[in-house]
Amino acid sequence: MYAVETDERGRADLVTVVEEQNIAPAVRRIARNQGLVSYTEELQDNSTVEGVLGDFYQTFNHYGIRRAIGGLTEFYDLYLEVTTGNGEYQHLDSTLVDAIEESLDASQSEELAFAALLVDRLAFVKLLADRGILDRIALHAQWSEHNQGLNRFRGSFYSQYLQPLFYDALSTPKQQRDDELPEMFSDVPYLGGGLFEPILPAERAFDVPDSVMKPVLTQFIENEERTLVNEAAAGSILETYTEEFESRELAGQIPQYYADIVDAYGAEIEYVESEIERTLRSFAATEAR
Numbered sequence: 001m002y003a004v005e006t007d008e009r010g011r012a013d014l015v016t017v018v019e020e021q022n023i024a025p026a027v028r029r030i031a032r033n034q035g036l037v038s039y040t041e042e043l044q045d046n047s048t049v050e051g052v053l054g055d056f057y058q059t060f061n062h063y064g065i066r067r068a069i070g071g072l073t074e075f076y077d078l079y080l081e082v083t084t085g086n087g088e089y090q091h092l093d094s095t096l097v098d099a100i101e102e103s104l105d106a107s108q109s110e111e112l113a114f115a116a117l118l119v120d121r122l123a124f125v126k127l128l129a130d131r132g133i134l135d136r137i138a139l140h141a142q143w144s145e146h147n148q149g150l151n152r153f154r155g156s157f158y159s160q161y162l163q164p165l166f167y168d169a170l171s172t173p174k175q176q177r178d179d180e181l182p183e184m185f186s187d188v189p190y191l192g193g194g195l196f197e198p199i200l201p202a203e204r205a206f207d208v209p210d211s212v213m214k215p216v217l218t219q220f221i222e223n224e225e226r227t228l229v230n231e232a233a234a235g236s237i238l239e240t241y242t243e244e245f246e247s248r249e250l251a252g253q254i255p256q257y258y259a260d261i262v263d264a265y266g267a268e269i270e271y272v273e274s275e276i277e278r279t280l281r282s283f284a285a286t287e288a289r
Contacts (some may be wrong), residue, residue: 001068017068022058026052065228075227080238083115092215099212102205111255114206117199118158120236120261121166122221124268125196127232131227133275136184137165140222147210158208167204171196189275193267199260233272236265 001018034087080085085095096115100106106114117197126136144289146157154160168178169185171194177185210218221228231237238258 001065003069014043018059018065020275022055023052025055026044027256031052066100075224075231079119080222082220083119084112085191092219096208096212096214096216099209101207101209102202106206109257110200113200113261114203116238117209117257117261119220119239120161121196122216122235123228123232124265125165126221126225127229130229131275133189133272136187143214143217147214156207156210157213162202166196167198189271191271192270193269193271194264194270195261197264199264200257214284233269235269238262239265 001016002014003017004012005015006012027049028037029049031236038075058215079087081092082096084097085092086134097111100111100114102111112251122139125134125139129139133219142161143157146161164181165185165188168181170191173190190207229230
């Protein structure tokens with residue numbers, strides 16, 4: 001990818017914006033593995049198909065291009081910051097991927113997927129609340145109550161509030177919910193698309209300390225209300241922006257989780273749209289009367 005620039009004399013010159021990438025080694029190796037070509041000296045190098053395609057993907061992914069041609073928007077920069085700490089302008093003391101705690105050993109791709117999944121879920125909850133579908137759920141108010149009450153001594157906000165909201169309320173039919181589920185969740189609708197069901201291996205073992213959850217909620221979820229809701233309404237944030245998750249090491253690992261997350265998100269959006277339509281019809285009927 002090139003840009004045209006002019007020198008002091010007004011002469012045009014091509015300047016490389018994104019470096020050229022050669023995927024021929026991957027094509028040759030795939031062809032050899034399928035028996036389409038014979039072994040040659042060109043196949044003696046140590047490059048792997050995953051490594052070559054990982055380099056290509058890292059260079060030409062959405063983030064790589066946007067960074068090359070003009071940087072990041074503030075919204076996506078902050079999204080990067082709260083998940084992996086790779087934003088260009090915002091600076092947080094700790095990020096989700098660095099602070100994730102789990103009882104079982106998790107791979108880097110699983111930790112990154114969990115961080116992205118958590119932000120996607122929070123964005124969706126914000127969307128539900130903004131559309132009036134979650135009448136009694138207010139993340140900011142619940143955080144304040146947790147932070148000032150005794151719950152903070154019982155566990156993290158994620159384990160005490162968000163996990164029950166995700167797994168035991170939003171992803172569980174009302175007639176199957178535990179009797180000990182907090183009363184505040186009684187009116188929470190059941191979403192059958194799978195976004196709030198465990199998607200990753202041993203997902204219930206993950207936890208996020210309050211010290212990291214606070215900036216995620218206050219600096220991203222609360223401060224980006226309209227932007228976040230607009231992005232959530234359009235679908236998973238992962239569909240419109242990814243960066244660290246497309247690195248060479250993770251190419252070929254993380255996409256399987258992304259596909260599951262994006263598919264589940266799309267299914268939940270259908271529910272939101274149907275609820276919005278029903279709510280509008282009900283409101284119109286009330287006004288008519």
